[in-house]
Amino acid sequence: MSELNPFKIAQTQLDEAAELLGLDKGTHELLRWPMREYRFLLPVKMDSGETKVFHAYRVQYNAARGPTKGGLRWHPDETIDTVRALAAWMTWKTAVVDIPLGGGKGGVTCNPKELSDTEKERLARAYIRAAAPHLSVHRDVPAPDVYTTPQIMAWMMDEYEAIAGESHPGMITGKPIPLGGSQGRGDATARGGVYVTREAMKVRNMDPSNTSYAIQGFGNAGQFAATLHTEILGSGKLVAVSDSGGGIYNKDGIDPDKIVHHKKETGRVAGFPGSEPISNEELLELNVDVLYPSALENAITETNAANIKAKIICELANGPTTPEADKILFEKGIFVLPDFLANAGGVTVSYFEQVQNTYNYYWTIEDVHAQLDLRMTNAFQAVNAMAEKKKVHMRSAAYLVSVSRVAEACKLRGWV
Numbered sequence: 029m030s031e032l033n034p035f036k037i038a039q040t041q042l043d044e045a046a047e048l049l050g051l052d053k054g055t056h057e058l059l060r061w062p063m064r065e066y067r068f069l070l071p072v073k074m075d076s077g078e079t080k081v082f083h084a085y086r087v088q089y090n091a092a093r094g095p096t097k098g099g100l101r102w103h104p105d106e107t108i109d110t111v112r113a114l115a116a117w118m119t120w121k122t123a124v125v126d127i128p129l130g131g132g133k134g135g136v137t138c139n140p141k142e143l144s145d146t147e148k149e150r151l152a153r154a155y156i157r158a159a160a161p162h163l164s165v166h167r168d169v170p171a172p173d174v175y176t177t178p179q180i181m182a183w184m185m186d187e188y189e190a191i192a193g194e195s196h197p198g199m200i201t202g203k204p205i206p207l208g209g210s211q212g213r214g215d216a217t218a219r220g221g222v223y224v225t226r227e228a229m230k231v232r233n234m235d236p237s238n239t240s241y242a243i244q245g246f247g248n249a250g251q252f253a254a255t256l257h258t259e260i261l262g263s264g265k266l267v268a269v270s271d272s273g274g275g276i277y278n279k280d281g282i283d284p285d286k287i288v289h290h291k292k293e294t295g296r297v298a299g300f301p302g303s304e305p306i307s308n309e310e311l312l313e314l315n316v317d318v319l320y321p322s323a324l325e326n327a328i329t330e331t332n333a334a335n336i337k338a339k340i341i342c343e344l345a346n347g348p349t350t351p352e353a354d355k356i357l358f359e360k361g362i363f364v365l366p367d368f369l370a371n372a373g374g375v376t377v378s379y380f381e382q383v384q385n386t387y388n389y390y391w392t393i394e395d396v397h398a399q400l401d402l403r404m405t406n407a408f409q410a411v412n413a414m415a416e417k418k419k420v421h422m423r424s425a426a427y428l429v430s431v432s433r434v435a436e437a438c439k440l441r442g443w444v
């Protein structure tokens with residue numbers, strides 16, 4: 029059985045890139061580990077009056093190219109190693125889209141589905157009271173990730189400003205629009221993914237109209253991918269979606285707006301009228317043009333990679349494919365848009381949000397979309413050119429582009 033610890037996987041991926049790049053030993057070692065990490069114990073009063081103690085983390089992986097940046101995940105399976113891996117991937121993500129930021133990530137081990145809104149608010153504020161000395165627009169800037177929302181970002185910004193005694197909207201991104209959030213941040217992750225899918229189709233000479241697609245995971249990224257695939261590419265047939273409660277399939281197509289509505293109403297995709305049930309495993313192996321893994325790590329492993337039939341895999345999730353599976357997919361000729369390229373739209377618009385906060389002047393939705401498209405398309409082209417030049421798969425190529433950019437920044441600073 030292959031290694032499934034996400035941080036070990038992130039280190040293995042880096043090791044492969046370091047070898048291909050002929051990276052010197054010092055730089056390689058520096059990039060294998062987070063430069064700073066914090067653990068916090070957060071005592072929070074529950075609605076019942078009892079105190080619950082939560083374990084929380086913030087990892088600042090590498091700040092050579094700028095302040096560290098990355099989301100906060102609230103999940104029952106969160107560990108220091110998942111946060112480290114996600115922080116490493118953020119470092120490569122900000123580098124691949126060439127924005128002047130480093131990589132970081134944070135999290136709280138908790139089950140948000142069991143927390144009331146008032147408990148979530150107290151947890152959000154407790155996190156900021158613990159982490160505030162280590163956060164700022166010039167130091168480290170959080171954002172949403174799995175199970176965290178614009179509302180949670182709003183409570184966090186409010187707590188930070190209460191501590192600071194002044195306005196600091198750029199200390200966190202993914203805020204609601206009335207509090208300094210950016211137009212277009214909500215669907216940015218999925219939108220960026222569909223932009224690079226469009227570019228991959230050009231490389232593969234695929235006609236973007238009439239493509240079939242399936243979505244594994246129906247959170248923020250998955251839901252927006254459902255509607256944006258057809259909106260941006262002009263048409264397309266959604267044949268299956270799944271979430272943690274199971275999946276649904278209809279070979280004749282599922283109406284993207286209706287399934288998003290059904291999920292919002294019922295909290296799950298199962299039971300959607302006119303569809304048949306399908307397991308998460310079956311969904312991944314469907315014969316579709318585009319597969320969007322949009323849930324968590326390790327969805328595609330050496331166990332199922334050989335059965336995957338999609339032509340393009342657009343990884344909206346972080347870390348959905350293991351290194352062993354990558355090799356199998358490459359040999360099968362599947363075009364993989366690797367996570368830190370495919371889902372970089374979120375942090376790109378987060379960066380636009382910070383820029384707008386800093387000069388206190390706000391862009392139109394059209395400006396955000398045009399700038400996002402430009403950044404994503406440029407990043408795709410840089411990675412695809414590297415893949416063709418070095419004859420490696422797209423993840424290796426993305427690592428080569430990003431790691432050399434971060435290594436160059438470390439060198440210019442005199443660290444190595």
Ligand code: GLU
Pocket residue numbers: 097098099100121169170171172173174201202346371372374375376378
């Ligand atoms: N959590 C998102 C990601 O994994 C967004 C990070 C951000 O906006 O800073 O890319």
